[in-house]
Amino acid sequence: MAQRLYAQAEQGGIYATGIRGEHIMASTETIGFVCRSCARRARALPSTSARSSIASRPFSSTSRSRRSHAVPAFHQECSPELNTILSTIRNNHFLPAYLNDTQERMVFRKKYRSELENSPVSISIEDEDFNLKPLDRDAVEGERKALLKQALELITLEKEWTQVFPLLEGVAKVGNSLDQATVEKLIRKASLEGHFGVILQALKAAERTGLTMKDKFVLRGSIRALRTTAERGNWQQGALNKAIRYADEVAALLSDRSHMDAAKIPRREAVTVMGKPLSRPFNMAVWLELHAVRSYLYGGGKDEAGKTRALYERLMSCFDPEKKPKWLNNEKLDIPTQFLHIMPLWQGVLLSTKLLGTDTPQGSEQLQAFATECGEILSRNVARLRDQGEHKPGSLADTAIKQYGIARHHIYSKDRFLPVKMENKKPKRASAEQAAPVAEEQ
Template structure:
């Protein structure tokens, strides 16, 4: 049957219709095999999530793997009579045989942006997140665009559920998932997720070490050509002090809390020097009375502030590096206090604490 599929383009339309309604399976052409099989999703405890993933798989992901003539069978109403239960048309993709059923772009396809948000919201159990890489791969193959702010929310949600490791797996498969570190917002969110891993472990030695390793993986991925910003105007995460600052915090926390406040191998000093070299690449400050900006800035700079406190303790406040860190510390403390003031004047309507304040409070409780 493979030869039949390869010769399809040479057939007239009546012949094509006769071929497509044969009970035998039609294999995809060489031009479509590069996409591989349609993503398969693990069953979850949520019937609503299962149904939504199944709809994406059948109505969006499957058609993106088909040749044009097969898609015409799905979408052109005049061909729908050919897709009968008595003589179903099927196609083999990978190890699966899929039945081709009539589809309508308007009524059968979930709205991309709203549905992505719903899928992420419904992912609560640990096992649910195993479906994320395949879901993103399906979206990319179907040419459904996932914007930076959507990736931010996705990563934040995964971090809150303790699944930042799945996000790192998506980053490793960037050419298939589309989740890339060329977007500094994505890089920040992943690093904050690494920090969240330490917080969730209550700063246990295992949690801090796991967070440190993940932070290093993310940093190394920033050098991968597939993650390097290619468009003019995109910021390079490697040149952002808030990204390097998380590495300072990870190594400083490990040294202060578990290595007798000794900078073994000079790792903390190395990351401090890197962070200071790129410090001038971003403006440290809060827009006056803008609670949204204050919330974001506090989330961004609280980990750096805390990392500097620990690094200064390790390196000595009067050492050359310690004095440089002291100057940055004063700069950050001013911004942090301003952000806290703005947020105190704009409490969350449902009584929940703003994210920036939550991050700051969690770090303030960790002894230096």
């Protein structure tokens, strides 16, 4: 006969309806799934302390505000292949992480396999029913990383970006399931597809998703995504505005101690960020570049709000000419981690200097010289890429060449800003009175 358990987790215990209708109370560590023998043992447990820590409300009034304890769910409006993979991930990988010790032993221990197969057990977690089934722990853990990687590839291929948050939430609960390359690739693809907002949502909920910029590769991917947002929009005003909004939110998270907590990272091999990320010149340069380009192209060539100058000064404060990265001397720069890393500083500093003119902060000569040096390094690398012939549209080499050309045009163009479209009307001829100069007051 099938056994059924409905359990409601409370602050210190579980209130359960046993197989014969008995009300059983015990600690969450002791009881959750209840078989006949366990039920008899549980009835013998003293319940005074458990009763004192459990709310007296009836089971049917389970609060909906504790949805963070629910097993992450995926919507079913995607391809059959992706549906099957996500269903397997949810039932075989995520669900066991939400079981208590007794339920987990029932699922994974071989001695309970036949009992569970012959007498199915159903449990309820946050008002959702699940049928427990026996699983092989080694087999489940052995297939997990490959299965998650396959799921993410299909999610990005099918553009099912709403599936990312629940997937990351489940991964964080399971722990140590995604390698750093997969995480960085996810962020890169999201930004290239215009869905960095999905990643930002997960970053804001780091306590649930485990996605925090304390992880070096998450930080690198997120900062790169800010510039990618402007790039894919061809540096149009709307794209720049969005990139700057994202940048403001990223900066807020970088200043949030609770977000920058290494304990939230679910990957054991993760490389953590040391110090303050925005005290590093190449990172800070991304913020300067975005504001400088927007002011130059769409702000009438003026830094009216003073934001560009403020960011310029902040970059100057963290720049040390004696601490240049050694890889700058390499004949060939790695495009994603080096070439695209120094481009914001090159364009940000030189375009800001052009924009600010005589208002450029004093003492910036060394920073300007370093930016010029970066431009020369970029130029040599672009020449080498062009010598290789045509590159596939959208490839890293193609992106590097195009973005270098755009930045160079911004920096060295004679126009200070994009010309404002004037109405196609003939100007009115001024009257003699209007044309006469106003006499100076004596």
